[in-house]
Amino acid sequence: MLVGARLYFEDKSIQHAGIIIGIDGIAGNALVNLPYGKHAYFGREAATRNTSAVTGACLFCRKELYEEVGYMNEDKFKVAFNDVDFCLKLLEKGYRNIYNPYIELMHFESKTRGYEYSKEKEERFNNEANNFKEEWKDFLKQGDPYYNKNFTRKTCNFDIVTE
16 A cells, blocks of 8 residues: 655645546646645545555655565656556555545645756656556556546546536
């Protein structure tokens, strides 16, 4: 079993409340920018629940599990999606990934490595996104088992598909 935390931006809005696979064709953090103290769809931000993945910014698992799935893939995913890939490998082996909202942290995202604004970083990100789509194409096709098929894949806020 792997456990991930609820992370906040500096303004206390949510930065991470689990990861949804398939958002924008890849993956995205659930409930991004939900204001502190506001409730999402059925209180998802406050519910301990199974999820396909959590962010590597703060995740906990036994060392044996980390070793069992071959660590995080630094060849295909130097910066982006290595955590999601790791979580999906655990899920594939029958383990659970749990989002625990009672573990709360401020997360100064990209504070040390910077944002993806340079051409070089953008190129690396796109390459890693393509690697993820190739590596997990079957999972992406099936859809995230923890995200209802009636929710849009355009946002991470549990919005109903209207088209």
